[in-house]
Amino acid sequence: MAEKPKPPNPFLLVGLSAASFFAFYLVLKRREQTNPASKLPRQQDHPLVPPVQQDDLNRTTKDNQPTNQYYEGQDQYALNKMPAILHKIAHALHLDGRGHKKTKSKASLKDVKGKEKEKEQVKDKDNGKGKVEAVAQEETSTTTRAFDSEKVKVVFVLGGPGAGKGTQCKRLVEDFGFCHLSAGDLLRAEQNRPGSEYGQLIRDCIKEGSLVPVEVTITLLKNAMSDALKENREGSGESWKDGKGLFLVDGFPREMDQAERFEKQLRPLATVLCTPSIVLYFTTTEEVMLFRLLERGKTSGREDDNEESIKKRFRTYKEQTMPVIEHYGKVGKVAEIDSSASVEEVHKRASEGLKKVLSI
Numbered sequence: 001m002a003e004k005p006k007p008p009n010p011f012l013l014v015g016l017s018a019a020s021f022f023a024f025y026l027v028l029k030r031r032e033q034t035n036p037a038s039k040l041p042r043q044q045d046h047p048l049v050p051p052v053q054q055d056d057l058n059r060t061t062k063d064n065q066p067t068n069q070y071y072e073g074q075d076q077y078a079l080n081k082m083p084a085i086l087h088k089i090a091h092a093l094h095l096d097g098r099g100h101k102k103t104k105s106k107a108s109l110k111d112v113k114g115k116e117k118e119k120e121q122v123k124d125k126d127n128g129k130g131k132v133e134a135v136a137q138e139e140t141s142t143t144t145r146a147f148d149s150e151k152v153k154v155v156f157v158l159g160g161p162g163a164g165k166g167t168q169c170k171r172l173v174e175d176f177g178f179c180h181l182s183a184g185d186l187l188r189a190e191q192n193r194p195g196s197e198y199g200q201l202i203r204d205c206i207k208e209g210s211l212v213p214v215e216v217t218i219t220l221l222k223n224a225m226s227d228a229l230k231e232n233r234e235g236s237g238e239s240w241k242d243g244k245g246l247f248l249v250d251g252f253p254r255e256m257d258q259a260e261r262f263e264k265q266l267r268p269l270a271t272v273l274c275t276p277s278i279v280l281y282f283t284t285t286e287e288v289m290l291f292r293l294l295e296r297g298k299t300s301g302r303e304d305d306n307e308e309s310i311k312k313r314f315r316t317y318k319e320q321t322m323p324v325i326e327h328y329g330k331v332g333k334v335a336e337i338d339s340s341a342s343v344e345e346v347h348k349r350a351s352e353g354l355k356k357v358l359s360i
């Protein structure tokens, strides 16, 4: 007859349980010592959400307004403060309430500058164009929520090099009180800023007629927009009262990736993208543009107003910027204006088009 198996020793079982319990207790104690904040009450009854820190509760915006925006919806602020590994776990488990589509974002130029890693990752792309491959950082709605969608209006101004974008923008500012942000001007200012880490990169891209890495351009734009909104733009009429803003974004977005990033990263609310009210598209022939740019080059001092650079800019425009114009055209957002005519005539057409859209 087979021998009956021996039942497990009850003392051994009790001993093992006690040892596990004791080990768990030691881990907790150790955690309390190394991270005293773990004893604080939690924002959510969930182990992946960190405790409330006093400085979080006291946090205010620059205008000394409490940042209750951080506590909307999914307690995004708490999620933002989690260590990267917990962030990944929470994301994988859908605890952060975000989709799984990978997006990249940059919050400030300091972020762009501060990361040596990113700098090392400036890579050659296509025909030698530089591109900062930003260390992928999951985009969060709270860090990018900048303004009220109802109040901020954005008009993109596109067209080939020398089509007359800058010239017309100056006139439209006088008519409508826009804040004119020329991406090219912002880049040139950053290029010439003493100590700018991106000066040489910007210079090379501009001379080559290629696009400066989007992180740099979008950060400059975002900062300029925030500054303009904070500024008391006295005398600029109703368009700038009570947090309202009217932006003429000149020479941007120059490729689809830039358009998508702009809409996402400057989205005013978590669910609303920062789409342009309209895209003013100035168009004329390459012949006209070349002539105008060579004329401009006589006095502009710009390193890219020479025939060699101009040809490269035309190519970049056709290959990378035209798809942006086509994209906005498909959704009925493009106002095409023939800019071969005189400055006055072009201005008249642009102004009429804008009046209708902005209902001013």
Ligand SMILES: Nc1ncnc2c1ncn2[C@@H]1O[C@H](COP(=O)(O)OP(=O)(O)O)[C@@H](O)[C@H]1O
Binding pocket: 159, 160, 161, 162, 163, 164, 165, 166, 167, 168, 292, 293, 295, 296, 339, 340, 341, 342, 343, 344, 346
């Ligand atoms: N409608 C126009 N007719 C003639 N010259 C123009 C016209 N619009 C602009 N220009 C001139 O052409 C050059 C390029 O114009 P600009 O506005 O700087 O172009 P963009 O900003 O598109 O590169 C400038 O020297 C400008 O004075």
Ligand SMILES: O=c1ccn([C@@H]2O[C@H](COP(=O)(O)OP(=O)(O)O)[C@@H](O)[C@H]2O)c(=O)[nH]1
Binding pocket: 160, 161, 162, 165, 183, 184, 185, 187, 205, 206, 207, 209, 210, 211, 212, 213, 217, 250, 251, 252, 253, 254, 304, 313
């Ligand atoms: O969003 C932008 C806008 C401009 N540029 C660079 O700046 C140059 C000059 O642009 P700008 O709009 O000042 O002049 P345009 O070429 O339209 O005359 C371009 O060729 C690009 O190299 C860029 O990289 N990203």
